[in-house]
Amino acid sequence: MDMQTLYLIVPLAPLFGAIVAGLFGRVIGRSLSHIVTIAGVAVSFIASVLIFQDVLAGHTYNGTVYTWMVLGDLRLEVGFLIDSLTTMMMLVVTFVSLMVHIYTIGYMQDDPGYQRFFSYISLFTFSMLMLVMSNNFLQLFFGWEAVGLVSYLLIGFWYTRETAIYANLKAFLVNRVGDFGFILGIGLVLAHFGTLDYATVFAKAPQLARETITLWPDTPWKLMTVIGILLFIGAMGKSAQFPLHVWLPDSMEGPTPISALIHAATMVTAGIFMVARMSPLYELSEVALSFIMVIGAITALFMGFLGIVQNDIKRVVAYSTLSQLGYMTVALGASAYSVAVFHLMTHAFFKALLFLAAGSVIIAVHHNQDIRYMGGLKKYMPITWITSLIGSLALIGTPFLSGFYSKETIIEAVKLSHLPVADLAYWAVLIGVFVTAFYSFRMYFLVFHGKERFHHAPHSHGHGDHGHHGGTPHETPWVVTGPLLALALPSLAIGYMTIEPMLFGDFFGNAIYVADRHPVMHELNQEFHGAVAMALHAVTTLPFWLAAAGVGLSAFFYLKRPDIPAAIQKRFSFIHGMLVNKYWFDEFYSTVFAKGARLLGGSLWRRGDQAVIDGLIVNGSAHLVERLSRLVKAFQSGYIYHYAFAMLIGVFALVTWFARLT
């Protein structure tokens, strides 16, 4: 089998599974549906591993699958670019997807939409693979929108829940706001480069580095800045960056497996991947990079704060995801693309793990998601407990664990960055370390330690109340714990194993481009003396102690003195209210944009269409004709002598007129 066939198999195998389970799911039944989809993703994973080895051997590929459209010299194509960045993403996507597929057997076992769910997650895997394997902007946009579609379908999976179908519409529309910028960015690329093919665009970029465009009179903008910011607006939607972050917490209305797969590990990182892929363009605009860094810093810090006050286990993890995506974005801004992608990878494993573990807890406590009504689960669910602990430790950056290497390097990269906004961003990510540790372990302690409060849950909300509410929690079946263990391994070790080749070796080679005037990676490399030395050295650095302080404080607050956080909450009720209300972004958007658009639409319709156009002009002219015709009708009396008289007058008038002429 040649490599091109293998490339095709990677996305098509999950697509095949999705089609079979989606169209014939009812015919072939539940187990055949999950077998065919899992097999599809497994094939895809194995093929990705083979391709990865091939790429490691130095074989990259850039070629066309088919030509979508030809317009004269312009060819728009569907094709693959297979290099180290792509293969890394392929491995992450197919591995996490495979784990989530297996996990779903356990998590969704009682759900009537079982086959549909498998079809969707396989379709998602296909779309995500098309996105990362693309060699051009068109297909990138295709994958971009396709993952958005599947996300929409999955957030609204339980379509009778009002909150779910609100959340999925919101997610789609907020993403569309991002896509609005994205497509304009693509349009500028096409207009100025004359092609949408990555390789050609990247090769031509340096020539256009000084090109300016005039968006409004007398204000020339650097073309690369405009393209960079517009494309990044797309990333802000997809990767839920401030101020387009509002959809991600609500997306937790979807079943937990997809929160792990789509809203933590893969889809939301598409924006990060995209910017890394476009590094040859972004390197040409420091304005765009600064913009990225500011947005990332705001997201990293302020979304982290929100995690502190959440009581829904999934929402805590969701805000943590937002914050971590902010970290990745900050790294992009610092021109440390490989570090951002490295954090993307480690985060994919430990965050998928945390979500799946949260799902396991949710199963055990009968679909209650409120951490105030959990506690002491450690002894009932040892595997979930230990894997959650690993995930949390990785997340807060414990030395030797995967998250440590990536997060520590991001902080260092920001410190070294020369962008004018780097100082602010540095403080944001530094404080973020403490915040992350605090909310992560607040959740951990409230769930697994302390008093058992799960018998006091006020009601068991969620999609299925199975009627055995109040029973003792017990460990979930192997289809659930198996994936947890499988994800715990990379959460522990992947950072230690891969930091050297990925960041300081030539793994990424030409896939990521960094200009010489942004020497951050180079300087990081000089500071780096091996993974072990880095972990040992960490004990002397600020982030380590900040994380330790976060863990210690949360242990003190939530295990020893729960009265203190309660008192703080009362004392600073305004701040607490602000955090609980998520800085009022939802209220602001729904009032200004959602209501505003309907108000504007309504008044355009009533005033513009109905009153002016129809009322005044269309029906108005009809009425005018009617009035005129009434007037004319008066002359048509039907009496012959009236007509004769009029004729006579007419003849008389004409004759007079002619007489005067001559």
Place this chain on the structure above:
Amino acid sequence: MFGQSILSLVIWVPILAGVAVLATGSDRNAALARWVALAGALLGLIVALPLVSDFNTATSSMQFVEKAAWIPAFNVHYHLGVDGISMPLILLNSFITVLVVIAGWQVIQDKVAQYMAAFLIMSGLINGVFAALDGILFYVFFEGMLIPLYLIVGVWGGPNRVYAAFKFFLYTLLGSLLMLVSMIYLYFQSGGSFDIQTWHATALGMTAQTLMFFAFLLAFGVKVPMWPVHTWLPDAHVEAPTGGSVVLAAITLKVGAYGFLRFILPILPDASHEFAWFVIMLSLIAVAYIGLVALVQADMKKLIAYSSIAHMGFVTLGFFMFNPMGVEGGLVQMISHGFVSAALFLCIGVMYDRLHSRQIKDYGGLVNRMPVFAAFFMLFAMANAGLPATSGFVGEFMVIMAAVKVNFWFAFVAATTLIFGAAYTLWMYKRVVFGSVTNPHVEDMHDVNAREILLLGVLAVCVLAMGLYPRPFTDVMHVSVVDLLAHVAQSKLP
């Protein structure tokens, strides 16, 4: 045997089939009328197929040309021919006609023969519009097609059908009378010819071009319809039966847009350039203003009608970008909108047949009772929102790409459709399909039957195929469009 007269067949087979359907008489023979109509529609599609298989994509000159003297005294000819611009539209029309006949199969129980005949005759006349190369012949077909459509709305329509039919008829007639005046002027200017291609070469002064530009703009703009002469469309849709709405949205709107490419741009190139800003402005208003208006509609048909106006705004916007990407994007959008709007109106028809309401508020939770239908509806809703891999994406994408090249802010306004299009379509979908069943009547609704699955399935295949592989469409159009643009780039001022 018919090799030389394919276009005549394409026009006259449906018309004669329509006459044959009429001959089946009263509703006692309704079943016969339906089968004859289906056979006629299918035959109409089959005779049109050689247009695709024998089409030469390498030339921009007219193909399948037929020419015979018709009214020698005024030099009027029965002159037919197609290029890459008109050929796809004829196919689309012949194809949609088959669907419309099937769509009316069970729903129409009153005056079946007349209903089917009206559609078949209209189909032939519309093919005539797209194939005519003689001004008078074009005008006859152009006006002729209004009559069956007027009857369809006026006879089989809803409670307010007479108002809607009149509004529609007067609106469109008003515009086309000015067009007739322009044509007569062109006849004299061209030295006594009604040949459209001769008109393309006729030199015209700026004043004449300007006056005719606005005359044609009104004639075709009403049909498209462009803002602000669009208000007949929502009314006509609301009152029309499902089949009428399908043809109205999928085909008749395209007649107006086609007029831009066959008349306005090539005959009046200088005025077209001069007043491009005006058309672009109206098109952008259509996209943004109408997008917002669509958001607040409570009636599903009105919502899709407004959505049609916004989507047709992309067509006219693309045409006046004066580059192949824009013009072909507009053409692709026309074809795609033919599929998508037809499908959406059929979807509304499916719901209306069961609940006899088009109000969004009467629905909710449809997916619980009609999962197969919900899946189809989702696909078409996404196509309407311009999701990639559906046909709805292709044209919008091309026009936005073309617009960025001309002026960033044109593209900026046009791209708001990504947000508005998704907002009005998916918000409607949410309220109609998702959620729990609240209306007890929805509880009794049964899922789509085989006939409906056939209709929606065929359109689903078209929507996906065109989205995944639009190349055959642009290949057909490209040479003709490039030639047209080269022609439009040359001044005709004497």
